[in-house]
Amino acid sequence: MSDLRARLRALPTFPADLPALDPGAAPDDPVVLFLRWLADAAAGGAPAPHAMVLATADADGHVSARNVLLTDLDDDGWHFSTHRSSPKAAALAANPRAALTFFWPAHGRQVRVAGVVRDLGAEDSVFLTRSEASRVGTLVGHQSEQLPGLDEYATAYARTEERVHAEPGLVDPDWADHALRPETVEFFQAARPGNIRLRYRAGHDPRRPAWLTELLWP
């Protein structure tokens, strides 16, 4: 076995002591379980427990994944903010189907959410609640375009910072709220001997419960 392969195999994945997931006692609504797990991760000191990998595919089927931050969770779904000029926004405009993944290793937990993303628009008041550094970073713009060198970025940042100091109400009209409305939400709990996977599927029949649950082979 190669040295790298051996070192990777020796790396720890999850701690020995893991919480249990009892599928029979799971709430009817996956949002309830998700918020419980998010709170556990935050209470356990996980850095950026609200970071989620957003996977998108553009019209040509090219797939891309990156972290974004969860900014809200309501009837519209899992919210995040991003710039309309970004590659992810372009991919979502062409193909709104997307997936989110949360990973909280200290608890041996993963949550996967899949569904359809909608651009819910830009709200100046929400933009202005962000930290100055975040607002400046967004207003510098050009996200994901090629950057000739770090000096160019430093100059653009300093210029934008000056503008924000002169005009504290400056907003970026293309920094938009997006929400993924879920069709499935899957909870993975590492366990010995077998990992537990519980999937919620949105029901489309009004006479049935809003969510159907099923176990998956690990």
Ligand SMILES: Cc1cc2nc3c(=O)[nH]c(=O)nc-3n(C[C@H](O)[C@H](O)[C@H](O)COP(=O)(O)O)c2cc1C
């Ligand atoms: C923990 C973390 C959180 C992030 N949160 C956001 C976010 O909320 N919105 C955003 O546009 N980019 C965020 N980013 C940057 C994205 O991962 C990505 O680099 C950027 O949005 C460009 O992505 P794109 O080229 O696929 O559009 C975050 C990065 C990290 C590491």
